[in-house]
Amino acid sequence: MSSESLQAGRQGSTWLKRWEPEDPAFWDSQGKALAWRTLSITTANLTMAFVVWFMVSALVVRLPNIGFDLTGSQLFWLTAMPGLAGGTLRILHTFLxxxxxxxxxxxxxTLLLLLPMIGWFFAVQNPETPYAVLLGLAFLAGLGGGNFSSFMPSTSLFFPKRLQGTALAVQAGIGNFGVSIVQFVTPWIIGFALIGGLAGGPQVATGAERELWLQNAALVYVPFILAFGLASWFLLRSVPVRANFREQLDIFKLKHGLLMTVLYIMTFGTFSGFSATFPLLIRQLYGDFENAPDPLAWAFLGPLVGSVMRVVAGPISDRLGGAKVTQVSAIGLIICVLAVTFFTSPTSLDQFPWFVAFMLGIFFFSGIGNASTFKQMPMLFTPRQAAGVIGWTSAVAAYGPFAAGMMLGLSVSFFGTPNAFFYWAAIFYTACLAINWWFYARKGAEAPC
Structure with a gap:
């Protein structure tokens, strides 16, 4: 075989020779099946990425109970580190x-996700693990956050514009379920020995006779990561839309790229930030009451609501237009983020249901906006630029867990309450409401979408 033929064979195994999703005949004959298969596989991998990214938020509320001597500020920093890493790595993923x-x-x-999972598996079994090591492992968990900025742009290339709102909402919405999965499964999976005790011994919770196997929270996902990673290699192909790093930098000259980044910070920055900090907020605000609620018994509901609404709002945004739905999202966020401040200095557990209700409202409206903004972006740019803008906006918004963890920690340290952060968020949401209305939603807008 000649070197030219060998290279062609290698190219054919990865890169598709033709991809024209806007051509109805091509889409019906061969494009549709491959696009939906690709969406299914990458969505499964994205779900594992979110599991890894938010695993720390499920672990930190348990660490003080098994002998780790950590302050409230240190716990907030542990929840913030995956967000710092996720946002930074998403910048890289934007161009890949x-x-x-x-x-x-x-x-x-996907296979790189094994690093933080194996690291946490060993770390939680030793309460003497240095805090610096825990911070490093929390940073590595951000590998999962980075994946979003390459997976989602890839999906946008596989679908015609008329279906991109739905496809992106389905992938991101189901992927976001990874947050709820890790926060829901963790309390159950740490309650018994895996593999007949071969996965390590138990830890004894402080002030209780109950034994915990906290390492299970990381180990249980390792087989899924391996399986989904291998499936990607054997079943995925790549769309022949190619550009080097320098060519992709043109997205930073786009005015609407900057504006959509701000709007996506409002939606996904809110979702990711509160997903990471919701369990710790419950523990900090309501944990001192007798019969205090288990943070993980409630916190998973927030990401669950946001994920469901992202899936639901995708087809609605395709039908009504993304800008109108984003406007509803912004109004709802402003109302809920102000309302929750009335229940952050509780005097009894009677206020807890109201706190949870308005927090779930924040997740509800952020999920809607996550879908609608991803409908707006493909309508504003060429396919390659839209993929880049989706990746970049996702990267910046992924700093949500870092920003929320850090700012909530500072707010509590300085004022004894998280309300300062919530007030700042309301001001930011109001600015986003004005931006979306002026440029995209109003009659006669510059770029209706």
Missing amino acids: VPIYGTRHVVTLS
């Missing part, structure tokens, strides 16, 4: 798919 292709990027980035 047009260079290396869907198949290579999804496979390698």
Whole structure:
């Protein structure tokens, strides 16, 4: 075989020779099946990425109970570190798919998730693990956060514009379920020995006779990460939309790219930030009462609501237009984030249901906005630019857990209440409401979408 033929064979195994989703004949004959298969596989991998990214939020509320001597500020920093890493790594992921292709990027980035999972598996079994090591492992958990900025742009390339709102909402919404999965499964999976005790011994919770196997919270996902990563290598292919790093930098010259980044901070920054900090907020605000609520018994509901609404709002945004739905999202966020401040200095557990209700309202409206903003972006840019803008906006908004963890910690330290952060959020949401209305939602807007 000649070197030219060998190279062609290698190219054919990864890069599709033709991809024209806007051509109805091509889409019906071969595009649709491959696009939905790709969506299914990458969504499964994205779900594992969110599991890894938010695993720390499920672990930190248990660490003080098993002998880790950590202050409230240190716990908030542990929840913030995956957000710092996720946002930073998303910047890198923004540019990967047009260079290396869907198949290579999804496979390698999924298998790298094994690093933080194995690290946490060992770390939680020793209460003497240095805080610096815990911070490093929390940062590594951000590998899961980075994947979003390559997986989602890849999906936008596989679908015609008329279906991109639905496809992106389905993938992101189901992927976001990873947050609820890790927060819901953790309390159950740490209650018994896995593999007949071969996965390590138990820890004894402080002030109780109950034994915990906290390492299970990381170990249980390892087989799924391996399976989904290998499936990506054998079943995925890459769309022949290619550009080097320098060519992709043109997205930073786009005015609407900057504006959509601000709007996505409002939606996904809110979702990711509160997903990471919701369990700790419950513990800090309501944990001193007798019969205090278990944070993880309630916290998973927030990401669950946000994820469901992202899936639901995708088709609605395709039908009504993303800008109108984003407007509803912003109004709802302003109302809920102000209302929750009335229940952050509780005098009894009677206020807890109201606190949870308005927090779930924040997740509800952020989920709607997550879907609608991803409908707006493909309508504003060319396919390659839209993929880049989706990746970049996702990268910036992924700093949500870091920003929320840090700012909530500072608010509590300085004022004894998280309300300062909530007030700042309300001001920011109001600015986003004005931006979306002026440029996209009003009659005669510059770029209706």
